[in-house]
Amino acid sequence: MNRRKMLLMGAAVPALAGCEKRQPEKVTYEGSSRDAIIDNMMTRRSIRKYTTEQVSQEQLDVIMRCAIYAPSALNKQPWEMRVVQNPDILAEVNKRFLRFAQGKEFQGSAARYREPGFSIFHSAPTLIVIAGDKDIPTATLDIGITLQNILLSAAALGLGTCPLGSLVPILNLPENADLLKLMNIPTDHQVTINVALGHAAESPTAPIRYSDRVKIIR
Numbered sequence: 036m037n038r039r040k041m042l043l044m045g046a047a048v049p050a051l052a053g054c055e056k057r058q059p060e061k062v063t064y065e066g067s068s069r070d071a072i073i074d075n076m077m078t079r080r081s082i083r084k085y086t087t088e089q090v091s092q093e094q095l096d097v098i099m100r101c102a103i104y105a106p107s108a109l110n111k112q113p114w115e116m117r118v119v120q121n122p123d124i125l126a127e128v129n130k131r132f133l134r135f136a137q138g139k140e141f142q143g144s145a146a147r148y149r150e151p152g153f154s155i156f157h158s159a160p161t162l163i164v165i166a167g168d169k170d171i172p173t174a175t176l177d178i179g180i181t182l183q184n185i186l187l188s189a190a191a192l193g194l195g196t197c198p199l200g201s202l203v204p205i206l207n208l209p210e211n212a213d214l215l216k217l218m219n220i221p222t223d224h225q226v227t228i229n230v231a232l233g234h235a236a237e238s239p240t241a242p243i244r245y246s247d248r249v250k251i252i253r
């Protein structure tokens with residue numbers, strides 16, 4: 036940790052943040068191999084442009100093993116995970132989103148759904164669908180942790196990811212139950228989060244972080 040060097044601009048001055056416009060945070064980090072986990076957390080970004088190169092079975096083995104090694108309350112592992120690389124199913128998922136989106140407005144990248152060639156999963160070649168057991172109250176929290184294991188292990192392998200909350204309500208619509216059936220997701224589970232996975236074709240900088248939301252009370 037002592038060799039770690041961080042340069043935080045903008046977000047490092049919470050006392051002045053009051054009514055001023057918050058500036059994006061620039062993070063520079065140089066760590067030793069001992070700091071690999073911290074480096075990984077600091078440099079992982081959500082990727083919204085992918086190459087067409089597919090994620091290999093070996094890479095998936097590592098990522099999904101990390102996923103199932105996430106902690107969960109009472110070790111219930113209240114999830115079902117599906118890794119979709121089938122182009123027909125991917126196209127159908129996007130089609131269902133577009134059908135739902137017609138005439139609606141969205142925030143974030145989904146707002147661009149009217150653009151030609153739009154993909155709700157950023158045209159990633161792999162889509163991970165994670166569904167949680169509806170009867171287990173901790174399922175959402177447990178899945179949040181497994182999500183982070185997926186994001187960080189993929190980043191460690193040099194792959195890009197993007198969590199996709201925008202697809203969640205669409206996949207849970209009764210009219211799309213056939214899609215979940217096709218993916219063999221049990222009816223007592225609901226889609227909780229999705230992840231785009233592939234080889235990154237962009238290197239975005241970190242969006243702003245609000246360091247003034249952390250207070251140390253001594």
Ligand SMILES: Cc1cc2nc3c(=O)[nH]c(=O)nc-3n(C[C@H](O)[C@H](O)[C@H](O)COP(=O)(O)O)c2cc1C
Nearest residue numbers: 079080081083143144197198199200201202241242
């Ligand atoms: C639960 C969750 C849902 C998200 N949903 C989407 C989404 O639907 N589409 C998208 O492009 N990014 C989505 N994101 C990515 C966030 O926009 C991103 O994590 C955030 O802007 C911080 O950027 P970073 O991941 O590069 O650090 C989601 C992230 C989380 C944690």
